[in-house]
Amino acid sequence: MTEQPQLKAKDYKSDQEVRWCPGCGDYAILSNIQKAVAATGLPREKHLFVSGIGCSSRFPFYMETWGFHTIHGRAPAFATGAKLQNPESCVWVVTGDGDGLSIGGNHLLHLMRRNVDVQLLLFNNEIYGLTKGQYSPTSGVGLVTKSTPMGSIDEPVSPARLALGANASFFARVIDTDHKSSAEIYRRAVEHKGTAVIEILQNCVIFNDGVFDHITDKKTAKENQLHLVQGEPLRFGAESDKGIALVNNQPTVVTVGENGITEADLIVHDEQAGAFYGGLLAGMDSQTFPAPLGVLWAHDRLSYEQQAHEQVGKAKARPGAGDLHRLLHAADTWVVE
Amino acid sequence: MTEQPQLKAKDYKSDQEVRWCPGCGDYAILSNIQKAVAATGLPREKHLFVSGIGCSSRFPFYMETWGFHTIHGRAPAFATGAKLQNPESCVWVVTGDGDGLSIGGNHLLHLMRRNVDVQLLLFNNEIYGLTKGQYSPTSGVGLVTKSTPMGSIDEPVSPARLALGANASFFARVIDTDHKSSAEIYRRAVEHKGTAVIEILQNCVIFNDGVFDHITDKKTAKENQLHLVQGEPLRFGAESDKGIALVNNQPTVVTVGENGITEADLIVHDEQAGAFYGGLLAGMDSQTFPAPLGVLWAHDRLSYEQQAHEQVGKAKARPGAGDLHRLLHAADTWVVE
Amino acid sequence: MGIGERMTIQKTSIDSAVVRFAGDSGDGMQLTGGQFSSTSAWFGNDLATLPDYPAEIRAPKGTLFGVSGFQLQFAAQDIRTPGDQPDALVVMNPAALKVNLDDLRPGGVLVCDEDAFNKRNLQKAGYEANPLDDPSLKERYRVYSIALTKMAVNIGKETGLGNRDAERAKNMVALGLMYWLYDRPMSLTEQWLKSKFGRKPEILETNLRALRQGYAFGETAELFAERYEVVKQSDTQAGIYRNITGNQATALGMVAAGELSNRSVFLGSYPITPASDILHEMSRHKDFGVVTFQAEDEIAGICSAIGAAWAGGCAWTTTSGPGIALKSEAMGLALAAEIPMVIINVQRGGPSTGLPTKTEQSDLLQCLYGRNGDSPMPIVAAASPGDCFYAAIEATRIAQRYVTPVILLTDGYLANGAEPFLIPDVDSLPTIHSPGYDGTAEDYEPYRRNDDLARPWIAAGTPDLHHRIGGLERAENTGHISYMPDNHQRMTELRAAKVEKIAEDLPPLEIVGAESGDLLVIGWGGTWGAITTAVKTLHGSGKSVGSVHLRHLNPLPADLGEIIGRYKKVVVPELNNGQLIRLVREKYLVDAKGINKIQGKPFFETELVEKLSAHLED
Amino acid sequence: MGIGERMTIQKTSIDSAVVRFAGDSGDGMQLTGGQFSSTSAWFGNDLATLPDYPAEIRAPKGTLFGVSGFQLQFAAQDIRTPGDQPDALVVMNPAALKVNLDDLRPGGVLVCDEDAFNKRNLQKAGYEANPLDDPSLKERYRVYSIALTKMAVNIGKETGLGNRDAERAKNMVALGLMYWLYDRPMSLTEQWLKSKFGRKPEILETNLRALRQGYAFGETAELFAERYEVVKQSDTQAGIYRNITGNQATALGMVAAGELSNRSVFLGSYPITPASDILHEMSRHKDFGVVTFQAEDEIAGICSAIGAAWAGGCAWTTTSGPGIALKSEAMGLALAAEIPMVIINVQRGGPSTGLPTKTEQSDLLQCLYGRNGDSPMPIVAAASPGDCFYAAIEATRIAQRYVTPVILLTDGYLANGAEPFLIPDVDSLPTIHSPGYDGTAEDYEPYRRNDDLARPWIAAGTPDLHHRIGGLERAENTGHISYMPDNHQRMTELRAAKVEKIAEDLPPLEIVGAESGDLLVIGWGGTWGAITTAVKTLHGSGKSVGSVHLRHLNPLPADLGEIIGRYKKVVVPELNNGQLIRLVREKYLVDAKGINKIQGKPFFETELVEKLSAHLED
Numbered sequence A, B: 001m002t003e004q005p006q007l008k009a010k011d012y013k014s015d016q017e018v019r020w021c022p023g024c025g026d027y028a029i030l031s032n033i034q035k036a037v038a039a040t041g042l043p044r045e046k047h048l049f050v051s052g053i054g055c056s057s058r059f060p061f062y063m064e065t066w067g068f069h070t071i072h073g074r075a076p077a078f079a080t081g082a083k084l085q086n087p088e089s090c091v092w093v094v095t096g097d098g099d100g101l102s103i104g105g106n107h108l109l110h111l112m113r114r115n116v117d118v119q120l121l122l123f124n125n126e127i128y129g130l131t132k133g134q135y136s137p138t139s140g141v142g143l144v145t146k147s148t149p150m151g152s153i154d155e156p157v158s159p160a161r162l163a164l165g166a167n168a169s170f171f172a173r174v175i176d177t178d179h180k181s182s183a184e185i186y187r188r189a190v191e192h193k194g195t196a197v198i199e200i201l202q203n204c205v206i207f208n209d210g211v212f213d214h215i216t217d218k219k220t221a222k223e224n225q226l227h228l229v230q231g232e233p234l235r236f237g238a239e240s241d242k243g244i245a246l247v248n249n250q251p252t253v254v255t256v257g258e259n260g261i262t263e264a265d266l267i268v269h270d271e272q273a274g275a276f277y278g279g280l281l282a283g284m285d286s287q288t289f290p291a292p293l294g295v296l297w298a299h300d301r302l303s304y305e306q307q308a309h310e311q312v313g314k315a316k317a318r319p320g321a322g323d324l325h326r327l328l329h330a331a332d333t334w335v336v337e
Numbered sequence C, D: 001m002g003i004g005e006r007m008t009i010q011k012t013s014i015d016s017a018v019v020r021f022a023g024d025s026g027d028g029m030q031l032t033g034g035q036f037s038s039t040s041a042w043f044g045n046d047l048a049t050l051p052d053y054p055a056e057i058r059a060p061k062g063t064l065f066g067v068s069g070f071q072l073q074f075a076a077q078d079i080r081t082p083g084d085q086p087d088a089l090v091v092m093n094p095a096a097l098k099v100n101l102d103d104l105r106p107g108g109v110l111v112c113d114e115d116a117f118n119k120r121n122l123q124k125a126g127y128e129a130n131p132l133d134d135p136s137l138k139e140r141y142r143v144y145s146i147a148l149t150k151m152a153v154n155i156g157k158e159t160g161l162g163n164r165d166a167e168r169a170k171n172m173v174a175l176g177l178m179y180w181l182y183d184r185p186m187s188l189t190e191q192w193l194k195s196k197f198g199r200k201p202e203i204l205e206t207n208l209r210a211l212r213q214g215y216a217f218g219e220t221a222e223l224f225a226e227r228y229e230v231v232k233q234s235d236t237q238a239g240i241y242r243n244i245t246g247n248q249a250t251a252l253g254m255v256a257a258g259e260l261s262n263r264s265v266f267l268g269s270y271p272i273t274p275a276s277d278i279l280h281e282m283s284r285h286k287d288f289g290v291v292t293f294q295a296e297d298e299i300a301g302i303c304s305a306i307g308a309a310w311a312g313g314c315a316w317t318t319t320s321g322p323g324i325a326l327k328s329e330a331m332g333l334a335l336a337a338e339i340p341m342v343i344i345n346v347q348r349g350g351p352s353t354g355l356p357t358k359t360e361q362s363d364l365l366q367c368l369y370g371r372n373g374d375s376p377m378p379i380v381a382a383a384s385p386g387d388c389f390y391a392a393i394e395a396t397r398i399a400q401r402y403v404t405p406v407i408l409l410t411d412g413y414l415a416n417g418a419e420p421f422l423i424p425d426v427d428s429l430p431t432i433h434s435p436g437y438d439g440t441a442e443d444y445e446p447y448r449r450n451d452d453l454a455r456p457w458i459a460a461g462t463p464d465l466h467h468r469i470g471g472l473e474r475a476e477n478t479g480h481i482s483y484m485p486d487n488h489q490r491m492t493e494l495r496a497a498k499v500e501k502i503a504e505d506l507p508p509l510e511i512v513g514a515e516s517g518d519l520l521v522i523g524w525g526g527t528w529g530a531i532t533t534a535v536k537t538l539h540g541s542g543k544s545v546g547s548v549h550l551r552h553l554n555p556l557p558a559d560l561g562e563i564i565g566r567y568k569k570v571v572v573p574e575l576n577n578g579q580l581i582r583l584v585r586e587k588y589l590v591d592a593k594g595i596n597k598i599q600g601k602p603f604f605e606t607e608l609v610e611k612l613s614a615h616l617e618d
C-alpha cells in the first residue's frame, strides 16, 4: 500500500476515454463527482462505484476507483452485497431513469427502504439514451419518441414521491451543471448514514434536449427554482417575494405582502420534519410550483449493513461461536467403533 | 352462449377443493369476493382473475370465472396484456405481500402509475405463507421468522405510501373478515376506472397469527380503526370523540371537547383531495394513529387501455389504414419485368 | 398362517426394513418419521429417508392432496436409498391409505388409525365403503386396525389434557408401536420430547405415555405374529455420526467452505421450495460471520452475492429451477467478468412452477446452457444427502481456484432426505486457495491469467489495485472494454478453455461393478444410491455391468470417454426426459439409451434392476 | 500502371462491387450507405448491406471506438452477402482509416477526406505520422486524398449556409464521387434530399450541390484511372421490389401474421439493441389494430404478451440475448400452460452485455434449453433480411396451429442489414389457423388434444368455456392441478411429442450443390448467404460438396438424418463457439466438425471457401 497524499479531483480521472456525446450533461456530473470524491479525503480504493446499463451507467469507467458496470437495473443489489461484505467502503450507485426506475425500480425501492448506506446518483434525463431514444418512466405524458409516435400515455414516475413511498432516508435534487449546489449536496450525501438518493436533472442533448429548460434556464431560474435551506422559509422568485404556505390545508404559492401574507405564514424548511412534509415537497407539480432543489429530506435511521453486522457481532460474542468442529457435532451424534 | 340469469355468489364457486389452512383469512376474502363478483351483474366470462404465486395466489382456482395462476410477482404484467387485449373484461389481480411487494414490486408500481383498469387485491399477511414463514416486505422490524432468527432488520413497506408514491388512482384498506365494508369497497373498486388497489389485512393462522389483532380485535376496534366516510370528519374512538386535525402543520390525534378542539377543527375526509391529503392518511403510523380503513383516495384519471385504444382508433381512422398491401409497398419500390 | 389368530410372538432378524408413516399434514408425520430415523441411526443402523409432503401448507383435513408421508429404510449393512416399497405402512386416515396403499409390499404390515375411518374422512378420500371392512385388504396385507386416537384421548383424560390437544399424541402411539415392532429403544425420543415440551408438562406427559402405551400395546395386545430386529451395522466406518439432510449438509458445507478459504460467507437468496431451508440454516450461523441477505427476488439474491464476491466474500446464492431462470442474466455477468461464487440449485419438478415439492433432475441443460452467448460454467452435483457437504466445498474450491461462478446441483430428494453422516475431522478438510497478486500496482492487470487460465481475485476495496470491470467484452489481460473482433474470439475461447482445464485436475472415476463388459450405466446427482445398489445387485448376480457416477457435469471427467469405450452399451438413467444423455451422445458419439422417470419421485432399485436387465438382454 | 499518372478514364464493366463508407458516428455514414444502397437497388442490382456502428450514441469525435461503417455489395447477378473485402473504401477521418484499412482489398480504391487528417485527429487515432504521407499506402492501394470538407464548406459560402452546417454535407460530396465511380444515377438521392430538407432551403441546396460536385469532381479532376459499371441484374424474378432490413421485414411479418390469423396483434417489449427497431416499427402500425406496450422490463414484456395471447391476441415479445435470459421463467409458463405466442430474439454478441451492437449466433442453446424443467419449445430462424418476413409468419403458423410458444431467431446482422425484397402478393400468403372448440360447454376440456397434440385455444373472455390455467402441473385433458406421478410423466412426454410432431409437417430440405458426396455443410440463420455462396463456388469448381440450411432448429427436419448419411463428412459453420453442432452430433451421432467465427461479424465467403476446402482435403 502506497502513501496516500491528499488527492485532487483529477486524481480520480481514469485513463479511459470518456465516451458520451459532446454536450451531454453527464460530463458536468462526472466532474462534480470527481471533486466530491476528492473532498471525502478517503483514499481511492475506499470508493466503489457500481452502475447498471445506460449512457449514465458508463460512469464507473471514468473514475479512478473501484468500479463495476453490471447489468441493467440491478446495481442496487450488487451494491448491497458489496456494502454488506465491505462496510468500510464508500459505495456509490450510478443509475439512469430507465435503469433505476424502469427495469430496476424494485431494487431501488428495496434499497431505499432497507437504508443501505450508499449514495445513489439517479441521472434523470427523462429518456432512454443508450438505446437511442425511447420514452422512460419519467418522460412526460405526450412525449413523442421512437416507441411513442403518437405520444406517451404513461403517467410519469416522480423519483421524489417514489422515494418517499419507499421511506428513503435522504433525498436531494440537483441540476447537472450546478457545480455549487452539487458540491454541497454530494458532501451531505456522503455524510448521510443510509441510502442517499440524489436525483440529478441531466440533459440529453441528442434525444431529449432541453427537457429541463423550464427549470434550468437562467432567465427564469429564480421563478422556477426553489432552493431549500434548512431552517429557512420556502421562498423564491426574482424578487424573492414568493413562497409556499398551507392554505386550507393545501400547499399553495403565495406572495409575501399580498393578501395579508407575511414571512411567518411561509412553511419553514425542515429536512427532518418527516413524511408529511416530505410529501408536500415531493408532490409539488411543475405546473403549479417551482422545482424544489437541494436536500428535500434527511432522516436519521440505522443503516442496513450496520444492523446486519450488529447481529453478526452479537452472535460471534456467544460462547463457542464460530467453531466448525462444534457446529458439525451440534446434533444427536453416535459413535461407531 | 347460454342465457345469463342473475347469478349469486355461489355461482362463482368453482368445483375445485379449497386448499388453504383451516382458519386462514383467505376463506373470508374468497367469500366476500364471490359476493362482490355476483354484485357486478356481469356474466361469469367477463371476469378474469390473474394471480402470481403464494397461498393467496391460489385464489383464481376457486372462482368459477376465467383464471390464470401465473408466476411469482408478475400478475400485474399478465393482467396488463389481458386488459389491453380485451378491454371489455373485468380484470382482477390477486397478489400477496411477498408476491406483490417483494419480487413483484416493480410491476405493481408500473401498473399503478399507468392506471390500467383492474382491481388489485393485495392479501397482506405480513409473511410468506406458501414457503412456510419467512418475513416479507411488510413484516415489522424485529419479527423473528425462519430466515430472521435474530429478528428482521428491514424497514417495512407501507402499501399505501408506496401506492401514493406511484400515483395510484384508488387505494382502499379492508379487514379480511369485515364483510360489510368489503361489499362496499369491492363495489367501489369495480366502479373505479383505473387501477384500484385494495390492501386486505389478512390473518395467516399458521405463520403470523394475530399480527393485525391490535386493529381487528373487537374490544379495541373503535380505538384503533378509523373508518373513512366521504365528506365526514376523521373521527374515531369508543365515544367517537377522537379525531385527526392538523396541529402545527402536522397531523395529530385530538379529542373533541378538549383543549378547545371542536368538530370543525377535524380534517374532513375527501377521497379526491389529492396527493397531499393522501400522504397524511398513508403516513399514519400504527403507534400513533388508528388505522384508516375504507377508501383512502379515489382520483379520476384516464385508464391506460382506454388511452391506448384511443390511439389505435385514431390511427385506424386515417385514410388507407390497415391495408397490408399498401403497407408492404410503403417504401421506395421498383419493378423488375 | 391366517391373520388375527392368537399366537406367541416371534422375533425375526432381518437385514433391512422399509417403513412409511403417512397422514394429514397436521398429523406430525414428518416428526414421527424423523424420530424413527434418529433412533435407528443412533441405534447403529445405516439408513436413508424420503419425506414427501404436499405443496399446500395445511391442506384441509382428510383430503388426498393433504397427505404427508415419510419413508425410511434402515439396515444392518450399507444402504443408499430409502427403499422402494415399504414393509410396513402406518396410515392415520383414509386419504393416507388411498395415496399410499399401492406402494406397500404384498404381505406387508399395515397399521391404521381406525378412529379416523369415519364417514366424513372416507368420503373426502373418495371411498364409497370403509376399505378396512374389505376382506381383500386383509388377504393381501397384514392389517392392524387400531384405535390410536382413542388411546391418545384417554391418556389425555388421565393427564388432564383437553381432547383436542391429547388427540395429537396419536402419532406417538403409532411411533411407540413401530418401535416395538422393530425392537427399537424409546429413550432418544423420550429425551427429545422432554426437551421439546419441557415447559408444557401435560403435553409432555401425554406424549410420553402415548409413546409407551403404543409400545406396550404391541407387547400385550397379542395382535402381532412377528416382530423384527435389524441389528447394528457392523461394516460401518468408525467415527462419530449424526443424521443429516441434504439441505443441512449443504449449509454446513457452505460454512465450512468459508472457513477453509478464510473468507467470510455471504448468502444472497430468495425463499423457494425446496431450497429455503438452506437460507434458514445459514441465517443461524452468524457466529461464523455469515451474512444472509433475504433479497427482494432471485435476481437481487444473485446480484448481491456477486457484489459480495467482488468485495472478496465467499459468496453464494441458493434457489430452485424457476429461480435459476431468473438468475441467468446475472450468471452470465459473473462468468463474463469472472467472479468466483457458487449458485446452488435444489432442483424440483418442472417446467414452470411444475411440482414444487417433488424431486427431479431436469435443470441440467438449463444450468449448462441457460444464458445468452457462449457461456460455459462449471457444474458439480451432489450424490447423497451427506455428500452435499463435500459437494459444497468442491464447488467452492473450483470457484475460487479458477475464479469463476460454479453451479452446484442438488435436488428435492437429497435436500429433504437424510442419512447418517460420518462427521469429518475439521483438519482433514482441504484448504481452498484462490489466485492473488503480489507484484507492483503498475504491473497489475486484472485479466492476466495464470496456468489455470484464472485471473487474480482481488477484493474490491484493496488499495492500489483498483480497476473497473463489467459485462461488456473485456480486452485480454487489461480488462478494458474491447469491441475488437479477434479479442472477442480469443476471450470466448479462453473462457471455454478455462472450464475445460478443470478436468485435468479431477480424480479418476470410480467404477462400480464390472470394469468393462456389456453395459455401462452413467448416473449423476441424487440417483447415485439407487443406481449403485441396482448395479451391485446385477453384478452380484453375474451380469457384466458397471456404473460410474458423475460428480462433475461440466467439464466431464477426462477419463469418461475411455471408460465408455470398454463397454458394449451405455445407459443413462435420469429423473428427467433425457439431459445428461445428450452430453454423452454428443461428446462421445455413443448410442447411449436413457431410462427416464419423470414422476417427481426417485428411482426404485427394483425398477432399475428390471430396466437395466432389459437393456442387457436387448 | 503507377497510381496518380494522368490518363483517359476507362469504364470497366464488372459483375459486382463492394463499397464501404466509414467515418465518425456524426458523419452520416449510415445515411450515405443507405442512399447508395437504395440507388443501386432501384437501378436494378441485387445487393446486400452491412451497417456496423459503435455501442456509444455519439462517441467523441475522431476516436477509434466512435467509427461507424456501412458496407454494401451490389451486383449484376444474385448475391447473398454484403461481400468480404471492400473494393472501395471511403474514410472520413484517420480513425476510420485505422479501423477499416486492413479490410480493404489490395489494390482497392481508398478515398480519404484529407481535411480530417489533422494533428488532433491523427493523435486520437493513434497515428504518429500522417498515414497518407506513407508511400507504402500508395503502393498497396489506389489512394485518393481529397478535400471533401473544404469542398462542402465552400459550397456553404455560396448557398449562405454557415461553416458548421455546410461541413456536414461532406458525406454528399463523397457519395457523389462514388456515384460517379460506379456510374450510378443521382436522381433518387436528389429526391430524397428534397423530401428531407424541403423546409430548409440552404441546407437542401448545399447538399444537392455537394452531391453534384462530388460527381463532377470524379469526372473532371482526372485523378481516377478507371470507373466501373455494374449492370442491372438480368436473372431477377419479376415483380415489385423494395429495399428492406431484417428488423423491418420482421415487423411487417408480424403485422401480416396478425392479418393472416385474423387476430389483433399485441407486442409487449422492452427496448434493447439490436431489437428495438422492431418495437419502433410496430408502434407505427396502430392502424392495423396493433397494440405495442413498452413494458418496464423484459419480464413484463413477455408476461403482458402471454396475457394478451391468453385473451386471444396474436402476441409477440421482442428482445435480444440478455432479455431472453430474463424472460426464461415466463417462457416456461407459456409452454407449460400451452399458450401460443412468439418470442423474437435478435441475437447479439455475448455472454452478458458482451458486444451489444455486433452480430452473433450464440443464443441457440439458450433458446433450446434455457428454462427450468424439461421444456421443449419450437425454434425458427430467419436466413436473410427479407426472409425475416416469412420467418415471422412461419413462427406464428406453428405457434397457433400447435398452441405453443415459439422462438424466432434473427441476429444483428440480419436486423440491420438490408436487401431487395420481392413484395409478395398479399393473397399468396398462407392463412393461419388455430384449433378451436365447437362442442358443448359441458364436454369442454381445456387440455384435450387434437391430432397435432394441440389443445384448443379459446380466448379468455369467451362465454361458457371459462376455466383456470397455470404453471403447476396440469392433469391431462382437464387441466386441473395434478401432482400425480404418472400424469407428470405423461404430460412431460406429451409436451415433447407435440414439438416433435411439427417435423412431420415441414417441407423437405433443399440441398445446394452436390446431392451426396464428400462434404455436407449444415448452416442455420443469418449465415445462409455466406455458406450458400461459398458452397456454390466450391461446387462450381468441381468439389463434391453440398449444403442444407436449417430454418427449423427445433424440431430438426425429419429428412436431415438421411441427408447426412449421404456424405462422408459434415461441417457446421456457426458464428458462435459451437451450438448447432451439438445437436447434430447428439442426434445423428456423426463426427461433425465446426467452423466457428466469434468476432461479432458475419462470415466472409472467402474464409468459408478456404476453411471448407481444408476440410475437403483433410
Ligand SMILES: Cc1ncc(C[n+]2csc(CCOP(=O)(O)OP(=O)(O)O)c2C)c(N)n1
Residues within 6 Å of the ligand: A053, A054, A055, A056, A057, A071, A072, A095, A096, A097, A098, A099, A100, A123, A125, A127, A128, A129, A130, A131, A136, D270, D271, D272, D273, D298, D322, D323, D326, D353
Ligand atoms: C436486460 C437488458 N435490457 C435492456 C437493455 C438495453 N438498455 C440498455 S440501457 C437502457 C436504458 C437506459 O436508459 P437510462 O437508464 O435512462 O440511461 P441513459 O442512457 O438515459 O443514461 C436499455 C433499455 C440491456 N442492456 N439489458
Ligand SMILES: Cc1ncc(C[n+]2csc(CCOP(=O)(O)OP(=O)(O)O)c2C)c(N)n1
Residues within 6 Å of the ligand: B053, B054, B055, B056, B057, B072, B095, B096, B097, B098, B099, B100, B123, B125, B127, B128, B129, B130, B131, B136, C270, C271, C272, C273, C298, C322, C323, C326, C353
Ligand atoms: C420465481 C419464484 N421464486 C420464489 C418462489 C417461491 N415462493 C412462492 S410463494 C412465495 C411468497 C409468497 O408470499 P405472499 O405473496 O405473501 O403470499 P402468501 O403465501 O403469504 O399468501 C415465494 C417466495 C416461486 N414460486 N417462484
Ligand code: SF4
Residues within 6 Å of the ligand: A019, A020, A021, A023, A024, A025, A026, A055, A056, A125, A129, A130, A203, A204, A205, A206, A207, D057, D058
Ligand atoms: S445519448 Fe444523451 S445521455 Fe447518452 S451520451 Fe448522448 S447526450 Fe448523453
Ligand code: SF4
Residues within 6 Å of the ligand: B019, B020, B021, B023, B024, B025, B026, B055, B056, B125, B129, B130, B203, B204, B205, B206, B207, C057, C058
Ligand atoms: S400458511 Fe397462512 S396464508 Fe397460507 S393458507 Fe395457511 S393460514 Fe393461509
Ligand SMILES: [Mg+2]
Residues within 6 Å of the ligand: A054, A096, A097, A098, A123, A124, A125, A126, A127, A128, A129, A136
Ligand atoms: Mg435516461
Ligand SMILES: [Mg+2]
Residues within 6 Å of the ligand: B054, B096, B097, B098, B123, B124, B125, B126, B127, B128, B129, B136
Ligand atoms: Mg403473505
